[in-house]
Amino acid sequence: MNYYQLKRDIVDYAHSIGIDDIGFTSAEPFEELRPKLEEYYAKGYDSGFEVGTIDERINPKLSLPSAQSIIAIAVGYPNKLKDAPRSTKNERRGIFARASWGQDYHTLLNDRLNKLEAYIKHRVPEVECMNMVDTGVLSDRAVAERAGLGFTGRNGFVINPKLGTWTYLGEMLINLPFPSDNPIIDSCGDCTICVDRCPTGALLGEGGLNSKKCISFQTQLKGMMDVHYRKKIGNRLYGCDTCQQVCPLNKGINTTHEDIEVEPDVVKPLLIPLLRMSNREFKETYGHLAGAWRGKKPIQRNAMIALANFKDDSAIPELKKVISEDVRPMIVATAYWAIAEIEGISSIEFIERALQKETEQIVLDELNDILNTLRREQYAD
Template sequence: MTLDSKQVSSLIKKRAFEAGFSFCGISKADFLDEEAPRLEAWLNQGLQGEMAYMANHFDKRLDPRKLVEGCQTVVSLVFNYYPSPSLTPLNHHFKVSKYAFGEDYHRVVKDKMQVLWDAMQEDLGEISGRMFVDSAPVLEKAWAKKSGLGWIGKNGNLIIPKQGSFYFIAELLIDIPAEPDGPIKDFCGTCTRCIDACPTEALTPYWVDGSKCISYFTIELKEGIPASMKSDFQDWIFGCDICQDVCPWNRFSTPHQEPRLEAKLTFLEMERGDWEDLSEEVFKELFHYSAIKRTKITGLQRNIQYINKKNES
């Protein structure tokens, strides 16, 4: 039986939920004409800092058909990573972004996508395409917005109505048509809590200066933190959740149900001294399958030294 585009869309969403995804949205693969001038202006102003890779594959970032031959549909998927309050680090812990509490999200979400992909192959026959989890020149948030999963807030994050923003985003680029969803309206209103709370002033409405973001300094920056940087990182040594923590929409956040994303007890009980005395051997053992390994122990040590120096001054 041949399925029409509406049936294909419905089936993909059903299988996505069965695979464990929180929400699924469908878009027609096309040129992102609204994002093109914004991306160009962002790059021209150097707001990517030393993230030179952001300037690569400009055309592919704006048109998935240039990334995956024959692509007709972009399937946007989101996966909850908000931790249970009982499984968060001690109050006197250095701070780590919630997305890095458990196993590396690339591994966890990719496995879920493989389950979805296999189910789609069964239901729809031989389809061709590729799956991406923050691993290719794809504007994930733009596609999620286009498919109506949420809107992009003033802090640059995808915000899902009455759900919040603590979600991983992933995409399937496939070679069959599916009925697209439409975007929803922006519900940020006059709120500026994220902008007001950012200690490095990285945010202006709907504009993120990546070169000023704490996540950039603690993860992306490979050299030393510039001497000109005077901001208080508020104990964040890997990533930063400030602009999400203060967002009113995240009062709706509910704990995820994925065991692989739960933090290990050893991690939860680490005190400041444990972080400061972390050895290469213990770092590799603790964070072998964690996103934290990306910054390497030298990066963590640099971040801790910066914070301790600020606290002493």
């Protein structure tokens, strides 16, 4: 079989189904990743969302024993919001990260990979392959880099010459010996703007990341958010784009696709209506977004934090309704904190009364912390 010709045909077909870039590499182990992953886990930089052992993450053949090659794909996504609704006083809005705009990218990429697989099986019926998108054990970024789709920048993202960092990545393990593409030899040079502008200092300088410090990770946690990070998330409901927004190599890039339909009022929603949204309403409105995968509770918590960061006093009545009607201790505790942030020392009496009636320990702990903070501020005045 002429694998060079088959490769060219696959590339042409890939472009016809909405794959913006495609590269090929061998299925040999990514041994250069081993020391990086060992350090990553040893220092506690992992998010807990990663899957697979280190051996599984670096050795493709532990996923598909017959694998000889890996086909890496990149699909660009939009980062500009046309006709974006404005966040105004008494009508404050939150924001979902750009990777969560439109249809869930897992669905979008799997659809393209399934079509690519069907095409290859039509050409080579006996072929064996396995598709991975984000939740697979392999490092999408390591595969993409070795397959020539870009180089890893200081922000940890693969920087593609045409798509920048605004890309969804996926791969297909396959038992065909395709000729490999060459990696792109490039770097960020002396530029450190992403590291300098990271709100929490999560970026480590050479593409590494302390995931637990990353705002994207913090917005996805299900429990109480540490006060330090509450002050940092601004109005973010899910994810963080700062290190991509400031990257000079992303300037002028905005890739669009017909099946990535961006809904401005959904990805930049009003905050107050989120506070008491039912499960059904949440699923109907946000269920198709990748940012909904953790459910509504983290989004509602982040919405209250955003209202607090805006100092939006119009939210006080709704926050008090949350306290009186919601049965989830984490949500109630966050609502108390938001009220105290908005009203300052004038909320001391309200917090003191709450301490007399609340019974959940997570709420009591938060109330005590709030009261101590408010009293310090009161005495400082």
